[in-house]
Amino acid sequence: MNDAESPLSCTIRPTKYLSIGESMFHSGCGVIEILFPNMRPIDIEKISFVNNYTAALSIKMKIAKSASNQTGHTWVTGLKNYQLMPKPHCETGSQSYFHLMSSDFCKQPNEVCALRFILRQPSPNWKTFTLEEIYVHAKKTKDPTNENPKWLESVENLSASEMKPRDQAELKGLPDTEQVSEKMQEILQLAEKTVLSAPNVELGRFDIDGSYEINLLSYT
Amino acid sequence: MLRCCNKHFFRLALIFVKFWLRMDSKLDNVAKTIDDIVKQLNGTTLHTQLKRAAQHEGEKSSVQLSSLKSDVIQSLKLSGWEKLLRNEVFRKMHSVQNTLDQAIPFECQKEPLMYMRKAQANWERRILKSMNSMCTELSIPLSRKRPADEQRDLLHKWNEMGTDEPDLSHFRPVYAPKDFLEVITSIRNPNYCSLTGSEIDDRSLNFESHWGLIQVSLQVPSLAELREIFAEFSLSNAHVGLDDSPDFPSDMFQNERNKLAKRVIDEKRSPIAQYFCRRGCPSGFRADLWQIALGVTVGHLDVLKYEQMKGYVLQHDLLVDSLIYKDVKLTSVNDDYYFVFEDYLYQVLLIFSRDTSVLELFSRSSATPPKSYIRGKLGLEEFAVVYPPNGVIPFHGFSMYVTPLCYLYSEPVRLYYVFREFYVRFFHRLHVISSHPQGIVTLCLLFESLLQSFHPTLFRHLQDIGCQPLKIAFKWLVRAFSGYLSTDQLLLLWDRILGFNNLLLLPVLAVAIFLFRQTNLLLVTNVAGVEASLSDLSTLQVIPLLQSVLFHS
Numbered sequence: 001m002n003d004a005e006s007p008l009s010c011t012i013r014p015t016k017y018l019s020i021g022e023s024m025f026h027s028g029c030g031v032i033e034i035l036f037p038n039m040r041p042i043d044i045e046k047i048s049f050v051n052n053y054t055a056a057l058s059i060k061m062k063i064a065k066s067a068s069n070q071t072g073h074t075w076v077t078g079l080k081n082y083q084l085m086p087k088p089h090c091e092t093g094s095q096s097y098f099h100l101m102s103s104d105f106c107k108q109p110n111e112v113c114a115l116r117f118i119l120r121q122p123s124p125n126w127k128t129f130t131l132e133e134i135y136v137h138a139k140k141t142k143d144p145t146n147e148n149p150k151w152l153e154s155v156e157n158l159s160a161s162e163m164k165p166r167d168q169a170e171l172k173g174l175p176d177t178e179q180v181s182e183k184m185q186e187i188l189q190l191a192e193k194t195v196l197s198a199p200n201v202e203l204g205r206f207d208i209d210g211s212y213e214i215n216l217l218s219y220t
Numbered sequence: 221m222l223r224c225c226n227k228h229f230f231r232l233a234l235i236f237v238k239f240w241l242r243m244d245s246k247l248d249n250v251a252k253t254i255d256d257i258v259k260q261l262n263g264t265t266l267h268t269q270l271k272r273a274a275q276h277e278g279e280k281s282s283v284q285l286s287s288l289k290s291d292v293i294q295s296l297k298l299s300g301w302e303k304l305l306r307n308e309v310f311r312k313m314h315s316v317q318n319t320l321d322q323a324i325p326f327e328c329q330k331e332p333l334m335y336m337r338k339a340q341a342n343w344e345r346r347i348l349k350s351m352n353s354m355c356t357e358l359s360i361p362l363s364r365k366r367p368a369d370e371q372r373d374l375l376h377k378w379n380e381m382g383t384d385e386p387d388l389s390h391f392r393p394v395y396a397p398k399d400f401l402e403v404i405t406s407i408r409n410p411n412y413c414s415l416t417g418s419e420i421d422d423r424s425l426n427f428e429s430h431w432g433l434i435q436v437s438l439q440v441p442s443l444a445e446l447r448e449i450f451a452e453f454s455l456s457n458a459h460v461g462l463d464d465s466p467d468f469p470s471d472m473f474q475n476e477r478n479k480l481a482k483r484v485i486d487e488k489r490s491p492i493a494q495y496f497c498r499r500g501c502p503s504g505f506r507a508d509l510w511q512i513a514l515g516v517t518v519g520h521l522d523v524l525k526y527e528q529m530k531g532y533v534l535q536h537d538l539l540v541d542s543l544i545y546k547d548v549k550l551t552s553v554n555d556d557y558y559f560v561f562e563d564y565l566y567q568v569l570l571i572f573s574r575d576t577s578v579l580e581l582f583s584r585s586s587a588t589p590p591k592s593y594i595r596g597k598l599g600l601e602e603f604a605v606v607y608p609p610n611g612v613i614p615f616h617g618f619s620m621y622v623t624p625l626c627y628l629y630s631e632p633v634r635l636y637y638v639f640r641e642f643y644v645r646f647f648h649r650l651h652v653i654s655s656h657p658q659g660i661v662t663l664c665l666l667f668e669s670l671l672q673s674f675h676p677t678l679f680r681h682l683q684d685i686g687c688q689p690l691k692i693a694f695k696w697l698v699r700a701f702s703g704y705l706s707t708d709q710l711l712l713l714w715d716r717i718l719g720f721n722n723l724l725l726l727p728v729l730a731v732a733i734f735l736f737r738q739t740n741l742l743l744v745t746n747v748a749g750v751e752a753s754l755s756d757l758s759t760l761q762v763i764p765l766l767q768s769v770l771f772h773s
Contacts, residue, residue, distance in 0.1 A: 048323065053411055090439035091409070091655055095332050097324045125437060127413045204525065204576045206609035212536050213595045214362040214607055216355055217348045220591075 007135035008042065011035040015119065015130040026124050030054075032117040032131060043139040044109035047100045053129035054119040055088035056081045059100075061107070062114040073113060078105045081120070088123035102139075256316045257309060265521055266308055273301050300488075304517075307490040311515030314645055314721070315580070331586035333655045336436075339407045340586045340653040346403075347613055348590055350394050355539060358390050362592065362607055363538045371534045378530070382553075382562035388546045393616035397698040400615070401691065404653060404661055405433040412437070431679065432668030433690045438655055440666040443673070446728065446770060450720060452498045453770050460500025461712035461763040474502070481505040490515045497719030500712055500763070507628040513718055514641040518634050526633045530567075532574040532609070540608040544569045548619045557707050561626035565619050568636045572643075578610035581644050586654035587611075612648070617695075620702040621647045624710050646723055650698050658723045663697050664690055667727035671734055674769070678738050687747045692754050693730040700726060706758045713762045725766065732765035733757060 012034050018027040036042060041064040059079040065072055079100065085093040102109055115136070121129040206212060261267055277295040278288060296302050331337045355362055366374070377384065412435075430437075441449065453459075464474045477500075484496045485508045493512035501509045533541075548565045552558040572578070582589055589611025597603035622639050629635035649659050656662065671689055672679045682689050696704055700723075701713060716725055733754065734741065740753045 087439055090437050091333060092439045095328075095334060097328065099323070125413060127411050204528065206532070206574070206576050206605060207536075208594055208603055208605060211365075211594050212363050212605065212609075213365060214592045214605065215595055216352045216362065217590050217592045217607060218598075218604075219345065219348060 006137070007048075008036060008039070008138055010136055011037055012134055028121050028124075030119040030121075030130065032119065032134070034115040034117070034134065034136065036113065036136075041111040041113050042136075043102075044112055044136060045102055045139040046137040047115075047134070048137070049098055049134040050132045051084045051094060051096050051098060052132050053085070053094050053126040054121055054131055055085040055123065055129075056083055056120045057131070058082070058118040058120075059105070060116040060118065061109055061112045062116075064111045064113055075116075076107055078107055078109050078115075080106060088121060089125055094126075253313075253316055257312045260312055260316070261308065264308075265519075266304060270296070270301055270305065273299065303488055307488070307512075307515045307517075310490045311641075315584070330584065331654050333409075335407065335409055336653060336655050336661075337586060339403065341588075343400075343403050343653055344588060344590070347394055351539070351590070351613065354391070354394075360539060361595070362540075363536050366535060366537050370537075374534055378567065380563055381566040386542070386545065388542055388549070391542050391546045393547060393550070394543065394613055396616040397695045400651065400660075400698065401433075401694045404664060405435070405690075407434075407436055407653065407661070409436055430668075431672060431683065432665070433688050434661065434665045434668055436655075436661065436665070438662050438665050439657070440662060440669055441724065443670070443770075446724065449722060449724065450716075450728075450766075450770055452719075453716075453767055455767060455771050457499060459763050460502060460715070461709070461761070462767075464502075478502050478505070481509060485509060485512065488512055494719055494721065497715045499719075500715050503708070503711070506711060506715070510628065510718060511634070511638055514638060514645070516634075516637045516641050518637055522637060523633055526571065526636060529571045529574045533570045538573065538608055540573050540614065541570055543614050544573065544619065547614055547616060551617055551703065552619050552623050555623070555703055558623040558626070558703070561623055564626050564632060564635060565622055567632050568622050568639055569614070569619060571636055572640065573608045573610055573612070573614075575610045575640065576606075578612060578640065578644060579606060581648055582611055585648060585652050586656075586659075587648075587652045615651060617699050617703070620699045624702050624707060624714065627707055627711070642718075645721075646717060647700060649723060650700060660697065663723060663727045664694065666724060667693055667697065667730050670727060670731045670769070674731060675735060675738060678734065678741060681742055682750060685745055685747065685750070687750045689734060692750065693727075693734070696730055696733075696757075697726050701729065701757075704757045705760060705762065709760065709762045716766075728769050729762060729766055732769040733760065735769065736760070736765060 013032065015030045015032050018029040018031075019025065047059075057079065058077065058081055061076050061078040062073050063076050065074055082100070082104070083093075084096070084098060117131060117134075119129060119131065274292050274296060277283065277292050277299075280295075283291045283295075327337060331340065351362070374381075458473050460477060464477070481496065481502050482505070484493050485505060487493075490513055493509050496509060497513055545566065548562060548569070552565055553562050579589060589606045590608075590613065592605055592607045593600065594603040594605060621643060622635075625635055625639050625642070629638060649656060650663075652659065653661060668679075668690055679689060700717070701710055704710075705713065713725065713729065717723060737753055741750060744750050744753060
């Protein structure tokens with residue numbers, strides 16, 4: 001189910017709001033820059049964040065040009081005016097959680113070196129707007145630790161070889177591995193069955209060991 | 221065999237869920253919803269019954285092994301089990317609308333806006349404090365076990381609890397709609413910036429960008445959107461409550477409607493019954509139609525459950541019982557229409573307070589049930605309990621949610637289960653602070669914005685004489701007009717609430733009432749006058765009023 005790995009460590013610069021010179025006014029536009037220091041360009045699987053009054057989001061991606069044998073980088077629009085608040089004057093979506101999958105992007109977010117989130121809030125109703133708790137998840141790469149452990153491989157190899165491990169195991173007083181695994185599977189199936197058939201109908205009791213004597217309500 | 225039936229059961233459930241989801245395009249998380257519903261149905265009585273029925277069908281000699289699957293499904297359809305399953309899935313659809321996402325904190329799923337969560341938490345704390353101080357002042361516990369003889373006494377007078385006149389003068393309702401309104405109107409978004417650019421100042425209403433009392437910018441539907449939602453209200457349709465009145469002697473419509481109602485009842489399908497309610501139920505068929513529309517079945521197990529909860533009422537005496545008692549005495553018993561139902565009300569409300577299945581609704585509302593510990597076990601998590609067992613502390617006027625239903629159901633068990641479903645589906649939203657599109661805050665805001673756009677002069681006039689319209693309308697909204705309209709009109713209104721599955725009709729009607737009395741209201745120059753001209757709503761006709769707002773050209 002969960003294809004993405006745990007979030008990447010990245011540097012998220014604080015939101016910069018568009019302004020003219022020193023004067024502060026409600027421009028309705030802000031930028032968050034995300035850098036991935038000490039890392040090769042990454043393939044993004046998912047970006048998750050909590051909205052804080054941003055109405056629409058565009059994402060620019062800095063993509064390494066290694067594919068076309070060119071050096072340097074290019075900026076590409078990955079997402080354009082993705083709506084976070086359907087009506088900027090109203091609260092809907094203003095503090096919601098969002099998950100952007102790679103399929104939501106208009107260009108596949110592969111080989112990315114940096115991201116720029118361009119935030120827009122046309123409504124003057126809100127004092128500030130930004131995004132919080134931004135997490136970037138990279139696509140899962142083949143992880144050597146997740147492959148079959150060494151000892152299992154060795155067992156497989158053994159059974160294929162001429163060493164007749166079954167005989168060896170019997171000699172050592174151990175049961176047949178195939179039999180054990182069959183039995184284990186049976187047990188697993190039974191366990192699953194009991195979990196499935198357990199009625200989720202509550203009995204409706206509210207007392208504890210027959211007692212429901214209460215003095216005061218608890219504040220915690 | 222059983223495993224095979226089991227599989228079909230889920231497949232059937234799956235198909236129905238898919239079908240209904242397609243009707244509601246807002247739900248995109250189809251797979252998750254199906255999974256949730258199937259999980260909820262797993263292990264229920266219906267599940268067992270279906271399996272047994274399927275096994276029974278499978279054992280018939282006419283069934284071929286090769287076509288076992290289709291034969292069993294076909295015979296389940298014919299014997300009516302499929303209908304029951306459909307109804308149950310339809311009912312569950314109402315409770316699993318927001319599917320839970322593991323990645324999002326639970327409290328944020330209950331209520332996305334942080335300041336709303338805080339407001340609700342503070343409000344709950346206030347209620348707790350008030351409950352606790354009542355306990356300390358009167359030096360009574362929240363809950364105590366009844367001695368055996370007291371239990372016997374109560375059982376003896378179960379059907380005539382109203383005759384008992386305990387001294388309740390020291391008890392006071394935990395809160396009244398007025399207190400609740402104060403809390404709702406004080407909700408502010410800390411990130412809100414008024415259009416004048418100045419900080420929000422509570423003392424100077426003029427600087428706030430909302431004219432009304434509600435100062436949060438929730439999304440409310442526009443008139444055009446309302447027209448779309450309530451399209452069946454259009455003037456071209458005939459309605460029960462309008463076209464069957466004695467002024468329009470049109471037997472045709474009434475007869476046709478009765479015939480159709482009979483057919484709908486025979487069909488026993490929740491969605492059809494619910495849709496039928498949109499244009500009103502003939503009064504003779506209302507009880508059955510509502511029950512089918514709500515998907516309430518009263519089998520022998522439900523009766524057993526009811527009796528079990530009655531046993532719980534006898535076992536323990538709760539402080540909440542006295543609050544319920546007091547509330548019934550203060551509201552329903554005082555009402556000319558409802559006082560006869562006093563004994564029913566006690567039975568239903570006391571049992572309601574012991575029903576732990578109501579707790580399930582807290583997973584999709586911004587409220588949290590009050591918690592306590594068994595005496596002497598303070599702080600020990602394994603002795604933590606919810607108080608009252610259903611998690612709902614009644615407020616002044618709570619019993620009015622039940623009273624109109626007493627006109628429809630004479631058996632307490634049926635009355636109870638219909639009321640519970642009504643509460644879980646609709647009424648609990650009316651006394652909880654949330655940003656839900658049908659929560660009380662949104663309803664209030666819709667009332668204010670509609671009245672402003674329909675009749676700005678009236679709104680301004682009322683505000684100038686110091687009478688914010690919401691102050692009058694709020695009590696109507698919180699009680700869903702129960703106790704304000706005449707009973708027949710109230711039931712016509714609740715027909716529509718159930719039919720459209722939507723509480724937004726409440727503010728629409730409130731606006732209609734203000735507009736209907738506008739000539740009077742514009743002449744009045746003080747608060748008392750406004751209250752007087754809006755105090756008696758018992759002569760109003762609900763359906764024409766609603767139409768006048770929704771479809772007035």
